Amino acid sequence: MTKTTGVGRPRASGAAASKREARLAVLDAAGELFTGAGYAATTTRAIAERAGLRQASLYYHFPSKEDILAALLEDTVRPSLDVAGGLSAKLAPVGARLWALAYADIHLLGSARHNLGALYLLPEISSPRLARFRAERAELKRVYGSLVAAAGVPGELLGIRTDLVFGLVESIAIVRRDQPDLDVEAHAVEGADSVLRLAGLGEPDAGLRDSARALLED
Template identity: 35%
Template structure:
């Protein structure tokens, strides 16, 4: 197995375990066992549990940002906003463990650099679309873009987790329609 493949396997195991039992309770031994690699392989690739988690956050935030950016298509800024919301729902459908880790672990003081990257990159996609909507006159001019981007991201994150945990039979399209109704009913 190549080094990039090994790192991805360790990332997948780490994110699952951290989502299941929390960062503090997750050990390198458990990550290595789930990944099917030696503990030394984890240390060789990352150096420490903290470095592994930091690399995992960087990797996952990058993938999320790519997914949101790719989703941002449509004729108007509001169409693009709607598409980004759907893109985030779909991303967290595929990467549910990362969604749970974001909600539970990301906001600790130790991960402020990752929070800054999340704000700049993933939330930046929302902020960019919202800025376009303001410029086009589609939403009010005095909108606090940063707060709105954070609120929309957080709303979609929470709803995606809740859907997976409590209502997996509910189609993503139905959840998306409800979220879009909320956004379009004057909350912006």
């Protein structure tokens, strides 16, 4: 995210907009430093400097470095939970729903300004402050599991097959680390196709992809 000046943006209050912008500047600076220099090696002082803020302003928004990590990681999951919520309100075959969710999720992880999925393997993930992120990620995984079950994968295989589907989606973080300039759209299409193969739904065709994309558009 580039720092915005707010030009041309309607806003209720200059102070509120400036607070929101400061929060976003902290998250952007932290995303860059956590994925570049590493989480443990990054101080809140370095984040404040990179964000162009005083440390006191940073602490106003985030009491600790773990709170910044939590906010960043929740942002990698919540939009996909919103997509899942939208899909659940629509009538569509399971294949189109599963394709749409995987496609949107890989796009989110693959095109966020920083490769935040690379932080999923940090030891700090088990900290109490990351409980909400863990719960939201577990909820997203449950949605994948219910779609994989609806696709007909039998109960005794469901747990591992869901692990594989979820792992395939999240593995975009490893690909992105190796290939910073990857073609996210092509990876999202091929990834969603592959999720359908893992769910035993066979080879997706252009018609299924079109109807899945239409589900995401309304």
